Amino acid sequence: MSFDLCHKFWVATRKDLNQLIKRQNRLKKIEPPEDSALSFKIFSELYVLYVELVNKLSFIYHHTFQVQKRAVVRVLVESATQQLMKLKEELKNMELSEYVYIDQALIARKLTPRDLVIWRSPQFLYRRPLDAQNILTDNKLYMNDEEKEEKAAKEWEKVTEAVTLIQAHERARRARVYMSNILYDKKKYLKVYQRKKISYSFTFKPDQAMSIPVKRTIFNADFLKPDAACDDLRNRDDNIEPPIDEEEVKRMNKIRNDAASKIQSWWRTYKTRKIFKIKRKFKEELYGMKKTRRVVRPNLFANSVLEMYKNEMLKKKLDEDFEKLIADERVRLLQMRTPWMMEDISDHIRAWFREFYDKTGNFHPYPDPVKTGTVLVVIDETMTPLEFQDTLNKKPMTKEEKKKLAEKRKAEKKKLKEKLKKQKMKEAKRRKKLKDAGIIDVGYELSSSKAIEKIETTMKAFGIDWRNIDEYLNKNHDPIKDWVTQEELAKIHQELRGLVDEYMRVEYELLRKALAKDTKTKYKAQKVRKAKPKKEKKKKVPKDMTADRTLDSLYEELKSEGIIEEVSHRDFDEFIADFNFVADDTRDEDRLTTVGPAKGDIKMIIQDCMLGMGEFAIPKPKSILLIGPLNSGKKLLSNIIASELDAVFFNLSPEKTFKYADDMKYFLHVVMKVARAFQPSILYVEEAHRLYWKKIPPDQVEINPRLLGPSIAKKILKPIKKDDKIILLGTSSMPWSAKGKLKRAFQKVVLIPKCDYGTSFLLWLELMTENAADDMEDYTYSALAKVLQAYNSGDITSNVAETLDIERRRRLKNDPLDPHEFLECFLSKTDTPIFPPDAKLMEKFNKWFGKSNKFQKMRRKFMAKKMAKDKKKK
Known part of the structure; x- marks a missing residue:
């Protein structure tokens, strides 16, 4: 998918999402509808909108490569899917059924039930760790240099073995050809395959004995089998030419020409008829006179496996580059800005000391590390000079007064907690009362949804953070470096402040000591409360019986x-x-x-x-x-x-x-x-x-x-x-x-x-057109589906495969298919006749399912209450 199309798709999806948020904000303020049909309509419309939204966002998430933007889209996809499942559960509770039918909402959006099936998208696949995936697949997806060399060596070995095998087969083939040629004509082909003679000169001395003893053997080989049919071959003379009969040659040529003309004529006729048939079929479909009866299977947002893995590799590379950028930026900031940041922090703390001394003549208690230290000064959570002056003028509290104050605060806290609990219980009772009356509080259900809240906060943050960034200009998917710098500066500042606090606490105590000396008061060092390290609970680790196995x-x-x-x-x-x-x-x-x-x-x-x-x-x-x-x-x-x-x-x-x-x-x-x-x-x-x-x-x-x-x-x-x-x-x-x-x-x-009926019709149509598409255009699928409707899909599949075998398909043009052949296959072609499932059997399944499914139990209870009310009225 191109960058331009993906960008436009994201812009359009953002508009739809903002419209959906506005719609939900209006619904949060409405009173609980007394008509349950209205509540069902609201939830069903929202459900359809969320299905479309999840499909769009998942597609965008799959094609978004910029790391920081992908993190935003991921939050939106996850939250939208969670809300989708919550809406589906609400609809199930209202329908008192595992199956939900919202045809009116689909008609308004011009959709079909097939469009609600979102489990087709590869975006929802869970990615295994690399090591596990490499064990499952023979061809490793990612390899280091050593693994690549090993794989290349193994592939070269396979190539060498393949070449050796091909050479062996070629030598054997040539030997077979050579042998058959010799069997056919020994004199002729021995000359062709005879090796060229090498000319060399030598001297012969009759009186000299041979240095290497040679045994001379005369071979008489005859490769023709003793058969009467081979007599003509044994006595044939190749130099004698057969007599030429010109009349016979003309007659044979004429027969050949007539045969060729007839074959060409039939072929041209067949080709012309086929082209005419295709053109006629195209015109009929174009004019709306006739439509091809074949199941069309839509595949929304289909992505090939190759494209998917290509995108995964690009994302992996961009993630690695982003991590490297963060590490490099952190190192750069630590090297260049650490001294100045520490100096700025210490100057700020000294100015805080000076401010309090000038206005109060004393020093504010140094914030403890357990309360994040002097970060409290930055966020203005320490006392002001006036508040601190009031604490100095007050007498120190005794232990009893401190205890009473702590008890009072504890009681107030407990009272507030009980008040909130009562409010929640009251709200829960109100909603239960409404639910028993068949009324759903739509506003509460939407306002209490954490998924919706997360979507709203994410979109709000996106609108603020990305308002000055042109996404269209970033076609190379580069990360925004300024954000990385800001985040790392914040982290480094937090880390350095803890270090500076330790040094500045020493300076603080020296100032207090000097102040005590000037005022001739007793100096007492301030106690430092540090955060206690969290004790990790020792979990019982189950014994691994295969710890020594890979x-x-x-x-x-x-x-x-x-x-x-x-x-x-x-x-x-x-x-x-x-x-x-x-x-x-x-x-x-x-x-x-x-x-x-x-x-x-x-x-x-x-x-x-x-x-x-x-x-x-x-x-x-x-x-x-x-x-x-x-x-x-x-x-x-x-x-x-x-x-x-x-x-x-x-x-x-x-x-x-x-x-x-x-x-x-x-x-x-x-x-x-x-x-x-x-x-x-x-x-x-x-x-x-x-x-x-x-x-x-x-x-x-x-x-x-x-x-x-x-x-x-x-x-x-x-x-x-x-x-x-x-x-x-x-x-x-x-x-x-x-x-x-x-x-x-x-x-x-x-x-x-x-x-x-619909499933049976689709089964016969799809299976028969797959086996014989051209010969099944005007077949009576409706009648076939109506008569054999009750048969299971597996029985129909095996019947079509058995009836429309290769031999029967060859005879379709001359011998049209009779529907009785399928019925005959069900009743007589197998050892035991096949019949549809019995009605009593299906009742048995429905009865057992009704006892195991919670929605069926809820429906039975609802119907029992209704019958009891009707009896009372009578």
Whole structure:
């Protein structure tokens, strides 16, 4: 992206952000709306605005290279994303559902539900440390000189081996050609490949014996096999020319010319028809007569991997240059300004001494180091001469008076604290009363948001600091040196003031001593209160059972055992599903949705869970459970999550872990150590209900499926800290067969709904056009999707792959595809017929999900209260 476009984009985003801040400031002052629909409208509009803002800011952050500006944009992105998640949580609480439908706000902004999915951006990826990334990748991203030389030597060895192999193959090829030529015509080709004779002269003496004994052997070689078909070759005479029949030659030439003409004619006809067909199709699309029926997958702000790494390298270089500039500037300031700064500080303190002596005849107590020393003088937090004079005229307080004063201040402080506590409790009760009545205090929710406050302060500081700086002129992304100088001067001044205070305290005591001598009073040195060093709490360091092992060896051990798996790269576009477009229009009298979610709405839930796995501090669950019938896309979603996060994939399914039954403690220690070192990491458990099975089937006893279950809470979830990018991901097709511990082990449960018409239509359209695009333009996708709507996405995918194989695609032009072929594949081509999931099975999933999801529980309580009120009215 060009510098000009990025600058314009930043200017436009700043305007949008300022408009959003003004809008929020107006909303902070409004009274709590009595209509819950109005509160929902306000929050939904803000949510859509924040989605657009996060998308824009994340894109700007990725393309901002100036170090000081990038720090500002980072704060804005993180705060905006935190507020986005807070608004989403508010909307969920109002909807009493995991799924939020805000179609009216989207229509006003001319957006679709797909535009709300922001988890596509590489800006949210978490960057691993360099050492860990080099272990994961064969080609190291950053290398020192020694590593570069080693890599160059290894590459040269590979090149040498490749050249030797190519030469060997070439020699073998030439030998095969030579041998076949000899077999074909010995006399002719022996002359061609015969070596040139070297002429030399020698003398022969008949009486002289040979110095080297030579055994003369006569070879008779015949490479032609004894076969009757080779008689003509044995007796052939190459000097005899075959008779030429001119009529035969003319006849053969005519046949060849006719064949060539016919082939060319058919080829030109085919090419002309194809060009005409393409032009006709283009005209029909241009005039709006016909549209190509194919899924268009938008990819907002897509960046190639090469461009991303190029930007990362540039940022790394600019960061290193910025750190070097800070170090150089600090050294320069210490060398050039330190003596003068110390002199200025001491002169200022002496002037403070003189001022108090002239006006009061005494010296102000020297500020203690525990109160940052004479910094208090600079910020005017010491007593004025008049205040100090009043303290001199007063009699010194006795111990009892001091004690009473301390108790009085303590009581006042306690009283103020209790008053604030009562006010907070009163405010909380007021908001709870409003919430019970279905009223949301929008003003309080916005004014109490720390994320909004951070955005406002950052934008205000940016407007002040950057008002005299033209960002457009800085196309080389150079840091602003004046700011570096100011910051380092402030740090050096703080450090030097502590040193000067120590010397000036000696001078202060000498002055006090001289004053006491002049006034003939007793001199008593002032006590110095220094800050006590903070005692670091000794934390219990857990025993590392693999302290003598390197991360590389632990990683290779898990990989060789099949615990760490390589996941095929998938993205969210491969999870083909449509969104629910009717839920917002089918609300009941309480403004609650009555239609369940569509399969595409799952992407929103995954986005909420995955945003915290990036580089920003955003809340996220420690564990997720995907439930749904077989072939509903649970494994595909797991692969997508791992691919989008670029995560290390640990497979902890019972098939993998049963062999560690003897030393499970060591195994989990290694897994968590490697997962934390190489985060982001995913700990995957396939069919997680097996960990808490009520009754183990006889065929599963061998792998001991309950082995990992007791260790999930203590050994896996508890060690995962708030900032760790580690998540436990499980799938299940029979969650009801497990004990209640399964619900406690997974914080977030996501139910994959059955296929709806929109999802089924997109599946058939996308999969069939991918396999045979030109022959499926006018196919009856709608009818096919309507009839086979209830089938799972995995069943449809395998059906299309099996039905539209290579042989069937070759016959499509002459033998059009019959929809009954897909139905036949479902019912007869497999060993056991495939049917859609039973309605009772889906009810079972919905019932179990309702008991494990907090919003479903809240909705049931709300409906129970409503029914109780209706009964009372009757």
